[in-house]
Structures are given as C-alpha cells and as structure tokens.
Amino acid sequence: MAKPVPTVEQVDTGFLESLLGYNARRASLAVIEVFLERMAPYGLKPVDFSVLSLVAHNPGITSRQLCAALGILPPNLVGMVNQFEKRELIERQPHPHDGRAMGLHLTSAGQKLIRDAERTAAQLEAEVAGRLTPAEQRTLLRLLRKVYLK
Amino acid sequence: MAKPVPTVEQVDTGFLESLLGYNARRASLAVIEVFLERMAPYGLKPVDFSVLSLVAHNPGITSRQLCAALGILPPNLVGMVNQFEKRELIERQPHPHDGRAMGLHLTSAGQKLIRDAERTAAQLEAEVAGRLTPAEQRTLLRLLRKVYLK
DNA sequence: TATTGTTATACTCTATAACTATA
DNA sequence: TATAGTTATAGAGTATAACAATA
Numbered sequence: 001m002a003k004p005v006p007t008v009e010q011v012d013t014g015f016l017e018s019l020l021g022y023n024a025r026r027a028s029l030a031v032i033e034v035f036l037e038r039m040a041p042y043g044l045k046p047v048d049f050s051v052l053s054l055v056a057h058n059p060g061i062t063s064r065q066l067c068a069a070l071g072i073l074p075p076n077l078v079g080m081v082n083q084f085e086k087r088e089l090i091e092r093q094p095h096p097h098d099g100r101a102m103g104l105h106l107t108s109a110g111q112k113l114i115r116d117a118e119r120t121a122a123q124l125e126a127e128v129a130g131r132l133t134p135a136e137q138r139t140l141l142r143l144l145r146k147v148y149l150k
Numbered sequence: 151m152a153k154p155v156p157t158v159e160q161v162d163t164g165f166l167e168s169l170l171g172y173n174a175r176r177a178s179l180a181v182i183e184v185f186l187e188r189m190a191p192y193g194l195k196p197v198d199f200s201v202l203s204l205v206a207h208n209p210g211i212t213s214r215q216l217c218a219a220l221g222i223l224p225p226n227l228v229g230m231v232n233q234f235e236k237r238e239l240i241e242r243q244p245h246p247h248d249g250r251a252m253g254l255h256l257t258s259a260g261q262k263l264i265r266d267a268e269r270t271a272a273q274l275e276a277e278v279a280g281r282l283t284p285a286e287q288r289t290l291l292r293l294l295r296k297v298y299l300k
Numbered sequence: 301t302a303t304t305g306t307t308a309t310a311c312t313c314t315a316t317a318a319c320t321a322t323a
Numbered sequence: 324t325a326t327a328g329t330t331a332t333a334g335a336g337t338a339t340a341a342c343a344a345t346a
Contacts, residue, residue: 011208013219014207018291019271020181020287020291021178023294024294027178027295028171030297031298057165061158063327065158069163073315073316076313076315078329098322098326099321099323100320100323100328101322102328103156132297147177148181224305224306225339248346249346250305251345252305
C-alpha cells in the first residue's frame with residue numbers, strides 16, 4: 001500500500017515564530033506599512049522622515065554624520081538630499097571648519113513640514129502601540145534597544 | 151552681528167529612538183546581519199530559510215500557502231523553488247486534490263540541510279537573545295507578536 | 301468566472317568602484 | 324595619505340500585468 005501524499009490545511013509556522021529575527025521583522029514591516037500610508041501626504045518615506053527629523057534636531061549635521069546615524073551609504077543619500085533641496089525643504093551650507101563638508105539645514109518650509117510629520121508619527125505611535133499598555137510599550141522599546149545596541 | 155553657523159558633535163537621535171518602527175527595524179536588521187553570516191555555509195538567505203523550514207514542517211504545502219504565510223508574492227517565489235529543485239533540496243509533486251497546484255516536499259538532502267540550519271538558528275537565537283534574560287526573551291517575543299498580529 | 305503557477309518586466313533599495321576637492 | 328561628497332553602475336528585493344491550465 002502506497003504512502004498517501006500529504007496536504008496542508010493549516011500552515012504551521014511554530015518554529016519561525018520562536019525566532020527573534022522573524023518576529024522583529026514582521027513587527028517592523030507591520031509598523032512601517034502604516035507609517036507609509038500616514039506619511040504619504042507629506043511626500044515622505046520612512047528614510048526620508050528619518051533624514052529630515054535628524055536634520056531638524058541637529059542643524060548643521062553633515063551627510064557623513066547622517067549616514068553613520070542611519071546606516072545609509074553616502075551614494076544613496078545624495079539623491080535624497082537633492083530632492084529635498086528641489087522641494088526647498090533643505091539647504092546645503094558650507095561647513096564652518098571643514099571645507100570638504102556641507103552642513104545641512106532646514107528651510108522654514110522644511111521645519112514646518114517635519115513638525116507636522118513628527119506630530120503624525122507620534123499619533124501613529126499611540127495607535128499602533130495602543131494594543132500595548134504604556135508599561136508594555138516602554139518595555140518593548142527597552143528590550144529592542146538592548147538587542148541592537150552593542 | 152551675524153548668527154554663527156552651527157555644527158554637530160554628537161548626533162541627537164532622541165526622537166527617532168522613541169518610535170517603535172525605528173527600533174523594531176534596527177533590531178531586526180541587527181539580528182538578520184548575524185543570521186546572514188551563520189546561514190552562508192548552508193547557502194541560505196533569511197527568506198530561503200523560512201521557505202525550507204515551512205516546507206519541512208508542512209510537507210505538501212503549496213506555493214500559494216507559502217506566499218500567504220511569509221508575505222511573499224508568487225512571482226518572487228518561483229525562482230527560489232527552482233533553485234531549491236536544482237540543488238535537489240525540494241521536489242514538486244502534483245497536488246492530490248487540486249490539479250492546478252503543486253505540493254512541495256523536501257528530499258532527504260533537504261531534510262538534513264534544514265535540520266542542521268534550524269539547529270544553527272536556535273544556537274544563534276540563544277546568543278543574540280543572550281543579552282536578555284529568558285523572561286525578557288519571552289516578553290519580547292510576546293510583545294512583538296502583539297504588534298504585528300491583527 | 302476565479303484560482304494556481306508561471307513569465308516577463310519594472311521599480312525600488314542597497315552596494316561597489318572611482319573621481320574631485322579639501323584635510 | 325585620508326576623508327567628504329559625488330557620480331555611475333550593478334545587484335537584490337519587491338511590485339504589477341498577463342497568460343495557460345485547472346477549478
């Protein structure tokens with residue numbers, strides 16, 4: 001008697017769900033999906049938001065510092081900054097102490113945009129993380145940082 | 151007197167670090183980086199591992215079921231399965247009840263490979279999550295799932 | 301008419317090499 | 324000699340449209 005060919009009704013993802021990497025990736029994709037929708041009105045993708053936010057909180061930051069902080073490669077930042085300059089959100093100014101570098105600064109339009117966008121991000125945060133109690137939210141952020149900070 | 155142009159010594163990433171999406175992404179990238187190194191000897195990238203692992207635990211699973219479980223699009227799975235067939239790790243068998251579908255099964259070589267790879271993954275898990283106490287590990291996984299499961 | 305698997309293709313993201321100007 | 328910024332380009336990863344076979 002031949003062995004019957006098995007079929008699958010309910011997919012068992014048990015092993016994958018036991019892995020930190022799998023769960024962290026799924027969670028980040030879920031959050032980023034909502035983020036993408038909410039940031040579309042501002043014309044910002046997640047990385048764009050990160051860049052503008054860092055320039056807002058660090059006026060005069062250089063491309064190199066941005067790349068280091070966000071894990072972006074320099075060639076891939078150039079296009080972003082160019083777009084921001086075309087949209088008149090960012091200005092490149094000569095660095096006061098280093099003739100090779102350019103300091104990045106927000107225009108007043110850029111400041112207004114990122115102020116609104118950060119408010120939206122904070123709101124989204126409250127919703128998405130709203131399935132967790134405030135204590136759980138703090139715990140989650142703390143544990144995540146513990147994982148990725150060396 | 152002109153306003154001096156500011157420069158940045160220490161980059162302030164405070165706002166970004168308050169966002170769940172940012173932290174989840176950083177954590178998942180950190181884990182995946184180590185995962186990539188450890189899986190290289192098996193010739194598996196993270197998605198490859200997920201696919202093989204699901205086929206191992208769900209013999210006869212169809213492409214469509216795999217795509218749904220992993221959030222992959224069907225056209226992007228085809229190439230992967232083809233590679234696995236060429237490496238003689240996976241076999242496509244006609245589905246017993248649905249002439250359109252193909253059931254996926256591991257060869258004995260595929261079974262051995264994924265058994266070793268899963269052992270390596272569990273080991274890696276113990277190391278990476280080793281910065282956390284066992285209780286913290288359980289908490290982290292539980293909270294992450296709470297975020298991405300609707 | 302809808303679904304599975306597939307092909308072809310396009311778009312985005314990320315990565316590498318090399319150039320320039322300044323240090 | 325090394326670094327900041329840039330250009331050009333290559334490679335992954337991810338997305339959409341359309342088709343044949345089957346339900």
